[in-house]
Amino acid sequence: MNKIRGLFIMLTAFALSSGFAFAADEITNVSYDPTREFYEQYNAAFKKHWKGKTGKDIGIVQSHGGSGRQARAVIEGNQADVVTLALAYDISAIEKAGLIKPGWQSEFPKNSAPYTSTIVFLVRKGNPKSLKDWGDLAKEGVGIITPNPKTSGGARWNYLAAWAWADKRYNGDEKKIREFVAKLFGNVLVLDTGARGSTNTFVRNKQGDVLLAWENEAHLAIAESRGEFEIATPSLSILAEPPVAIIDAVVDKRGSREVATEYLNYLYSDEAQRLAGKNYYRPSNAGIAKEFASVFDLSLKLVNIDDPLFGGWEKAQRLHFIDGGVFDQLYAKK
């Protein structure tokens, strides 16, 4: 009987505490995997900023996971005030579910992307297979590690970057582009489900010759290793713009629109832009990006997803990544 009473007390306490959480000033930021370190630092900075501005304390609940999975969690009722995901496509899915009003991508500056990144090659010390550009990756005997574009937002950027390079190399001859991308993916040894899994496979389990990685992940891996790796920057890559958005349905219900808006706006402040740079994200503020010129190859040619070649996420997704799309055809049984 005592046990049952204990259970009741626990449940009541739980219900009460979650009730209080609603009343208190607190927001939830649902984000994707590799932003963990950045938002830890940013949240501390924002709390100070908010206290100075309004005199109030603010709690920030931070959640990380695969970008697509996080988007689904929000659609299925995870009460996020803001999302900071890897792809505009995942945020569009939340919009389609009716939780975000259309036009969110122009709500904040720079396509609602306060920081950007790109895809680079992480290779072993000395680059023993001299992998310098996308063309080298399709050569025989090269082992590539990349997450699966179907399960990882980041990997879709990898795939599109390779496609963009091939498009330039073969002057838009689609047959040749497909052949090249198929060859490249034929060299893939392990298709992990997420970016962190791939990094683990390449760094800890020492598989493959090259890891196709987010620039920030590649820098993190180098910072954590003792000179085992180096970054090779290809001649052309893709401009990854991980966007941010307010979940209108949630902030209106909770009355947290003001703080949520400020939370995302402050990402564009000089302080936050420098934090992004320190965490190896390219600051969208060009002036501050220059401060990190020794970290990022700022001359790298970057193709945007809205380039006519891809025509935005909706189109790219429909053509390349849906079931039976171009990516699946690469792996169709030969």
Next chain:
Amino acid sequence: MRARGKKAIIPGFGCSMGLTVAFVSLLILIPMASIVLEATRLGLSGFVRTVTDARVLAGYRVSFTCAFAAALLNCFFGLLLAWVLVRYRFPGRRLMDGLIELPFALPTAVAGIALTALYSDKGWIGSLFAPAGIKIAYAQAGIIIALTFVTIPFVVRTVQPVLEQLDKSYEEAGRILGASKTRIFFRIVFPEITPALLTGFGLAFARALGEYGSVVFIAGNMPFKTEIAPLLIMSKLEGFSYGEATAVALVMLAASFVIMFCINRVQAHASGFAGEL
């Protein structure tokens, strides 16, 4: 239903049956029905196209063969483990007994990452096999290892209590009558533990079929080779293709239900047989 005809020894049939039905409905029937419902949104032709896609079929093959191999492996080693734990007294026996449940307590992703680190061609164990050209991690062997690990407790824990209660006098009688040790094992001990072994096999097989967390780290996830069906379901979900994902899941569910049902029938038959002894 028998309770109505005869006065049951323990009262409260109505109450307990009601609770059972509610429990089964809330936790099993309703969620399962929602899966069926979601899959029907595809329409028959869409459903058939999804589940007969070459890559999905390859995924089924990988999932079922690896789960079967893992369950079989566990039957053998699980029986051995249970036997050692019950029949011998040695220092550290309690500790070993306690370790059996560990695979259940460990988050499966952690197990997957740890096993991959050990069994990759650069890992401690994997590097011993690599010179012989045997690849464990990032091959089907790796999937089987991961599945065997997460399902170890099933066979051990189902067989153990039966072995503990086995009356040794039968074996003694056999020995007095001059039967060899092998004969005693196969004619006296084995028939007694067969039902438990089958139950353990069924549980391990079913659990292995649905396992996702540990496998995705060790498998390599290459289409047609090491891509398991649950991963295909996940990748369809990531693309927001709910209908396709549930269609693949539904076929797995139906197949495992049929297999489990058959195992249960065989098991019932076997226990009936053992009861006659």
